[in-house]
Amino acid sequence: MADFSRRRLLGGGAAVLGAVGLGAAGAGVAVATRVSERMGANTVEPHGVHQAGIDTEPQAFATFVALDLRPDVDRAGVIGVMKVWAEDTRRLTQGVAALGDTEPELAVDPARLTVTVGYGSAAFDASASAAARPTWLRPLPSFDIDRLEDRWSGGDLLLQVCADDPVTVSHAVRTLTKSVRSRASVRWVQRGFRHAVGTRPDGLTMRNLMGQVDGTVNPQPATPDFDRQVWNAGEPAWLAGGTSLVLRRIRMELDTWDELDRPAKDLVMGRRQSDGAPLTGTAEHDDADFEMVDDHGIPVIPPESHVARARPRSADEQFLRRAYNYDDDGAGLLFAAYQGDVDRQFVPVQKRLAEHDALNTWTTPVGSAVFLIPPGYGPDGYPGDALLEN
Amino acid sequence: MADFSRRRLLGGGAAVLGAVGLGAAGAGVAVATRVSERMGANTVEPHGVHQAGIDTEPQAFATFVALDLRPDVDRAGVIGVMKVWAEDTRRLTQGVAALGDTEPELAVDPARLTVTVGYGSAAFDASASAAARPTWLRPLPSFDIDRLEDRWSGGDLLLQVCADDPVTVSHAVRTLTKSVRSRASVRWVQRGFRHAVGTRPDGLTMRNLMGQVDGTVNPQPATPDFDRQVWNAGEPAWLAGGTSLVLRRIRMELDTWDELDRPAKDLVMGRRQSDGAPLTGTAEHDDADFEMVDDHGIPVIPPESHVARARPRSADEQFLRRAYNYDDDGAGLLFAAYQGDVDRQFVPVQKRLAEHDALNTWTTPVGSAVFLIPPGYGPDGYPGDALLEN
Numbered sequence: 102m103a104d105f106s107r108r109r110l111l112g113g114g115a116a117v118l119g120a121v122g123l124g125a126a127g128a129g130v131a132v133a134t135r136v137s138e139r140m141g142a143n144t145v146e147p148h149g150v151h152q153a154g155i156d157t158e159p160q161a162f163a164t165f166v167a168l169d170l171r172p173d174v175d176r177a178g179v180i181g182v183m184k185v186w187a188e189d190t191r192r193l194t195q196g197v198a199a200l201g202d203t204e205p206e207l208a209v210d211p212a213r214l215t216v217t218v219g220y221g222s223a224a225f226d227a228s229a230s231a232a233a234r235p236t237w238l239r240p241l242p243s244f245d246i247d248r249l250e251d252r253w254s255g256g257d258l259l260l261q262v263c264a265d266d267p268v269t270v271s272h273a274v275r276t277l278t279k280s281v282r283s284r285a286s287v288r289w290v291q292r293g294f295r296h297a298v299g300t301r302p303d304g305l306t307m308r309n310l311m312g313q314v315d316g317t318v319n320p321q322p323a324t325p326d327f328d329r330q331v332w333n334a335g336e337p338a339w340l341a342g343g344t345s346l347v348l349r350r351i352r353m354e355l356d357t358w359d360e361l362d363r364p365a366k367d368l369v370m371g372r373r374q375s376d377g378a379p380l381t382g383t384a385e386h387d388d389a390d391f392e393m394v395d396d397h398g399i400p401v402i403p404p405e406s407h408v409a410r411a412r413p414r415s416a417d418e419q420f421l422r423r424a425y426n427y428d429d430d431g432a433g434l435l436f437a438a439y440q441g442d443v444d445r446q447f448v449p450v451q452k453r454l455a456e457h458d459a460l461n462t463w464t465t466p467v468g469s470a471v472f473l474i475p476p477g478y479g480p481d482g483y484p485g486d487a488l489l490e491n
Numbered sequence: 492m493a494d495f496s497r498r499r500l501l502g503g504g505a506a507v508l509g510a511v512g513l514g515a516a517g518a519g520v521a522v523a524t525r526v527s528e529r530m531g532a533n534t535v536e537p538h539g540v541h542q543a544g545i546d547t548e549p550q551a552f553a554t555f556v557a558l559d560l561r562p563d564v565d566r567a568g569v570i571g572v573m574k575v576w577a578e579d580t581r582r583l584t585q586g587v588a589a590l591g592d593t594e595p596e597l598a599v600d601p602a603r604l605t606v607t608v609g610y611g612s613a614a615f616d617a618s619a620s621a622a623a624r625p626t627w628l629r630p631l632p633s634f635d636i637d638r639l640e641d642r643w644s645g646g647d648l649l650l651q652v653c654a655d656d657p658v659t660v661s662h663a664v665r666t667l668t669k670s671v672r673s674r675a676s677v678r679w680v681q682r683g684f685r686h687a688v689g690t691r692p693d694g695l696t697m698r699n700l701m702g703q704v705d706g707t708v709n710p711q712p713a714t715p716d717f718d719r720q721v722w723n724a725g726e727p728a729w730l731a732g733g734t735s736l737v738l739r740r741i742r743m744e745l746d747t748w749d750e751l752d753r754p755a756k757d758l759v760m761g762r763r764q765s766d767g768a769p770l771t772g773t774a775e776h777d778d779a780d781f782e783m784v785d786d787h788g789i790p791v792i793p794p795e796s797h798v799a800r801a802r803p804r805s806a807d808e809q810f811l812r813r814a815y816n817y818d819d820d821g822a823g824l825l826f827a828a829y830q831g832d833v834d835r836q837f838v839p840v841q842k843r844l845a846e847h848d849a850l851n852t853w854t855t856p857v858g859s860a861v862f863l864i865p866p867g868y869g870p871d872g873y874p875g876d877a878l879l880e881n
Contacts, residue, residue, distance in 0.1 A: 204702030312594030
């Protein structure tokens with residue numbers, strides 16, 4: 102426990118972290134978060150109470166990679182994978198080539214690179230930690246709307262690699278997967294994008310490929326709401342500061358969606374596509390008024406609209422969305438939701454939407470995966486050290 | 492011919508182009524090239540002697556789409572496709588939604604969008620223009636190194652859509668393909684990327700996913716070399732100002748490539764990966780000295796190296812490269828070469844490389860397509876009007 106506490110402490114704040122010598126390679130790496138005039142030089146701190154890439158302002162590009170552990174990998178093997186990933190992450194996020202990096206010239210522009218590591222259910226069995234596995238770490242219940250394909254679902258481990266440059270993401274994904282290939286094989290890769298940096302004025306909510314403003318009702322990092330929704334409070338204790346990722350690949354049926362006229366689309370959503378405002382309001386961030394009726398007594402926001410069905414019925418039913426567009430192999434949304442407890446926060450909302458949501462006619466879930474995101478780690482730690490070294 | 496000349500003249504220079512009213516929609520579109528403080532607002536002029544997207548400084552993202560004409564499409568049908576694409580291009584490149592655009596909110600950030608249209612061989616048959624088809628408009632000769640797949644090869648028509656924002660590219664591709672779907676179906680889509688704007692200092696040559704500096708020996712736009720290599724001089728006459736595109740999908744065998752050490756890689760290429768300089772020089776743009784030998788009389792640049800084999804044997808054997816990385820379905824390079832005459836300029840170099848090139852062990856052509864790129868067009872014209880309306 103002494104070691105555990107020291108590690109947590111070291112990981113606990115950027116203020117205590119200075120330049121870190123990286124040993125044999127001799128490269129000094131400043132781990133404090135830096136913002137540069139040149140976008141490519143911007144860095145995000147990899148160490149802390151939480152893993153980076155969740156409360157990080159979303160980067161323009163995200164690649165999600167699921168890996169399966171090879172059958173002979175045991176607890177020591179899982180720890181080995183994690184230590185390699187932590188070391189690669191320390192270096193790559195600061196613009197330093199990984200150890201043994203064969204294309205070090207592709208590592209020099211971190212562009213706010215973050216690497217977020219997740220554990221699938223099977224990683225707990227492999228590491229002889231099944232007793233420590235939260236009950237929510239399992240596939241979601243099956244829903245009638247699902248048309249799930251194995252090639253986009255499941256996985257023993259997750260890498261979420263985000264940056265503002267696609268070459269940086271590509272190189273980091275290759276490096277991280279290559280580093281562990283004796284122990285884990287790639288199960289699927291899903292690539293997502295938002296607007297490139299500089300395309301739009303800062304601070305706008307993203308638009309998805311249906312054209313909708315997507316992600317308006319989201320908690321703001323470093324607020325009590327965010328902390329309550331996203332970070333696990335310690336159930337189980339070792340998970341404090343961690344979270345979960347539910348990744349749903351949601352195909353958009355754009356051809357039929359485009360047959361609707363604009364008023365019909367807005368009624369399906371309960372928001373206006375033009376500015377993202379609820380049908381009862383005038384600006385994107387106005388609260389939706391689900392009680393408002395028109396002159397005929399008809400609700401302005403239809404009860405079967407997406408926003409009406411998605412509306413949380415209790416404070417528990419909230420979580421962080423950090424979605425990305427995809428347009429390979431169909432087009433749609435990589436819907437990434439982060440919450441401290443999947444069963445309590447995510448599942449009730451998804452159940453309600455699956456039972457009825459006007460939008461379901463034009464969206465089809467084709468992939469689904471659930472991962473536990475361990476807490477952050479310090480300069481001597483790795484993702485999951487709180488689980489595997491206590 | 493009077494109409495032809497007028498159109499050519501109008502297309503001939505941005506200086507004569509002012510604001511253009513777009514009719515029913517009432518949107519005013521300034522077609523002069525604009526550079527804005529916000530990257531997303533930057534525009535590229537769609538009209539001119541040449542189509543845009545070739546002498547345009549390469550944008551960060553490119554999607555190449557091949558389409559096949561439906562069997563019943565005749566000359567009028569081809570003209571119809573081209574007129575729709577020209578109109579969509581006029582609007583989308585200036586940040587104006589296409590006519591009937593169902594997601595107009597995704598059209599507001601052109602981010603230097605260009606749309607470049609190509610004709611495959613079959614488009615000449617469909618448009619009853621076979622007599623006007625250059626002899627070089629056909630599949631490349633087959634090479635022993637080829638492992639071509641139909642899913643990345645051929646096509647009756649080409650759309651090359653480039654911009655600095657991936658959402659803009661995605662929306663433009665959807666709009667352009669949807670606009671013509673009664674007449675043409677998508678055969679394949681290939682997506683490529685370079686570094687995002689702002690990642691690196693301006694003016695650096697791109698790096699490919701092997702980490703190599705890629706594209707050093709390229710003509711500079713608006714120079715005699717560029718004009719001579721890229722723009723067809725009028726063989727046949729209607730093609731003056733047009734060019735051709737050879738698109739090769741070249742898979743990189745990164746796993747085995749990474750087994751080579753750095754000196755071996757540099758000998759395979761004849762250039763240093765670190766800075767792109769030829770092995771006989773000290774800076775990227777130094778001329779390679781193929782005569783230089785070391786103390787043992789051995790050529791410093793191996794005769795079987797990639798640069799030695801690729802070196803033009805005559806002034807004819809030169810062309811413009813405008814390549815993009817890909818990392819879906821394997822990783823590699825979308826090698827895009829533009830030249831006035833495929834047979835005279837491209838084929839001799841490709842033959843020599845196919846016969847022997849040290850790099851061949853680690854690269855595999857898996858797709859190949861040849862398109863004619865018609866000359867540019869004016870505000871009343873369309874790609875190929877010089878062919879179809881003379």
